Amino acid sequence: MPKSAPFEEHTDRYEQWFDEHTEAYRAEIDALSRLVPADAFGLEIGVGSGRFAEPLEIETGVDPAVEMLEYADDRGIDVVRGVAEALPFRTDRFDVAVIVTTICFVDDVPATFAEARRVLRPGGSLVVGYIDRESPVGQQYQEYKDENPFYRDATFVSTDELVDDLEDAGFADFEFVQTIFEWPGEMDEVDPVRDGYGEGSFVGIEAVVPDE
Amino acid sequence: MKESLLEILCCPLDKHDLELEDAEYDGDEVISGTLVCSECGERYAIEDGIPNLLPPDMREETPA
Numbered sequence: 001m002p003k004s005a006p007f008e009e010h011t012d013r014y015e016q017w018f019d020e021h022t023e024a025y026r027a028e029i030d031a032l033s034r035l036v037p038a039d040a041f042g043l044e045i046g047v048g049s050g051r052f053a054e055p056l057e058i059e060t061g062v063d064p065a066v067e068m069l070e071y072a073d074d075r076g077i078d079v080v081r082g083v084a085e086a087l088p089f090r091t092d093r094f095d096v097a098v099i100v101t102t103i104c105f106v107d108d109v110p111a112t113f114a115e116a117r118r119v120l121r122p123g124g125s126l127v128v129g130y131i132d133r134e135s136p137v138g139q140q141y142q143e144y145k146d147e148n149p150f151y152r153d154a155t156f157v158s159t160d161e162l163v164d165d166l167e168d169a170g171f172a173d174f175e176f177v178q179t180i181f182e183w184p185g186e187m188d189e190v191d192p193v194r195d196g197y198g199e200g201s202f203v204g205i206e207a208v209v210p211d212e
Numbered sequence: 213m214k215e216s217l218l219e220i221l222c223c224p225l226d227k228h229d230l231e232l233e234d235a236e237y238d239g240d241e242v243i244s245g246t247l248v249c250s251e252c253g254e255r256y257a258i259e260d261g262i263p264n265l266l267p268p269d270m271r272e273e274t275p276a
Contacts, residue, residue, distance in 0.1 A: 060220070064270070069262055078217055081264045086224040088256075088265035093220050 003105045003153040004065040007048065010149055011067045018051050024184035027191040028129060028202050029055045031179045032100065034193060035127045035206040040095035045084045045116060046102025050075035052129075058098060062087065085111040092121045100129040103162070104154040113169035122211045126171060129204045133158045137180060137201035159197045162205060171207035178203050213242050213263055223249035223256075224265050230256070 007014060018025045029052065036042070036056050044053040047061025050072030061072050062082045069079040082088045084099070084106045097116045106112045116126045131138045133156035145151040163174060178200030179193045197203045221230055228251035235245035238261075247256040247263055257264050264271070 060217075062265075064266060066259075066262060066264075070260075073262065078214060079262055080213070080217070080221065081262055082224055082266055083270060086267045088221055088224040088263075090220055090222045090229075091227065 004063070006149040006152075007065040008067045011049070011065075011071070014068070014150070015049060015051075015071065021184050021187075023187035023190045024180060024202075025051070027179040027187075027193065028052075028100075030190065031177045031193045031200075031202060031204045032056055032098065032127060032129050034177050035125075035175065035204050036096055036098060037125065040124075041093075042096040042098065043089065043094045043119060044077075045087070045097055045099045045112070046105065047072050047077060047079065048102075050077045050079075052098065052100045053077045056098065058096075060089075060094075062089070083107075085115060087115045087119055089119045091118050093119050095121065095124050096127065097124070098127045098129070100127075101131065103128055103130050104151075104156050109157070109162075109165050110168060113165055113171070117169050117171065117209055120209045122209055125206050125208045126166070127204060127206050128162060128166075129202065130157065130162075131180075131201055132178075132197065132203045135180075135199075135201035135203075137184065159203055159205070166205070166207045170209070172210050173206075173208040175206040176203060213258060213261055214240055215242055217263075218247075221247070221263070221265065223252060223254060224267050225249070225254060226251050228252070 042058035044058045044061045047063045048068045054075045061077045062080045072079045085108050176197045178197045179191045180201040230247040233246045243261045245258045
C-alpha cells in the first residue's frame with residue numbers, strides 16, 4: 001500500500017514545512033522550472049497539496065491522500081485520488097508528467113515509471129525531483145528517518161538508480177539540474193540552480209519519451 | 213471535478229473509459245456521483261467533488 005497515512009494525519013505539519021523553509025522551497029521550484037516545458041499539458045503524480053503543481057502550472061494531479069488533495073483542489077488543480085502504479089489516466093494524454101519528492105514513497109518505482117511513460121505522448125517528458133540519497137541532506141534524512149513521521153517508511157534513492165529505472169522504462173535524453181547546497185533550515189537566500197548532479201542535495205531529472 | 217476531466221480519465225485497472233452515473237452538480241462541478249468502467253463494470257465514487265480512482269483493493273487499506 002502507498003505510504004500516505006502520515007500525509008493524511010499530518011497535513012498541517014507538511015504544509016508548515018513550506019512556510020518555514022521558503023528559500024529551500026523556492027530553490028526547488030527554480031530547479032524544476034528549468035525542466036518543465038512552458039504551456040505543456042501536465043500531470044503531477046503524487047501532487048499532495050499542490051505546492052509544486054501550482055507554481056509549475058501543472059493542471060492535473062493524482063495522489064492517494066485525500067486530505068492533501070483538498071488543499072490542491074483549493075489551489076485550482078484538477079485532482080483525482082489514485083496511485084502512481086495504476087494511474088487512472090488514458091494513454092498518450094500528457095505533454096509532461098512530474099514526480100516531486102514522491103518517488104521515495106511509492107511502492108514500486110519501475111511500475112511508476114512505466115505508468116508515467118504510458119500516459120505521456122511520444123516526445124513528452126517526465127520530470128523527477130527528489131533529495132538524492134548520496135547528498136549531504138539525503139544522508140541526514142537516511143540516518144534520522146525513524147524519527148520523522150513522513151520519512152519513516154521512505155526508501156531514498158540515488159540518481160544512478162533512478163537513471164537505470166528510467167532507462168528500463170524506455171526513457172531517454174536525460175538532463176539534470178541540482179540545488180540545495182546548504183542545509184535547508186540555514187539558508188539566508190535562495191540557493192542557485194546548476195546543471196548536473198553530485199553536489200546539490202535536491203536533483204531534478206528530465207527524461208523524454210522517444211518519438212515512435 | 214469538472215465533467216470535462218472524463219476525457220482524460222480511465223479505469224485504473226484495465227484503462228477503459230468511464231461513464232458518469234447519478235451525478236449531482238454545483239455549477240460546472242460534479243460534486244457527487246459514480247464513475248463506472250465501460251469494460252469491467254467496476255464502480256468508483258466521486259466524494260466531495262474528488263473522484264476516488266484508487267484500485268479497489270486499496271480502498272480499505274488507505275485510511276480515510
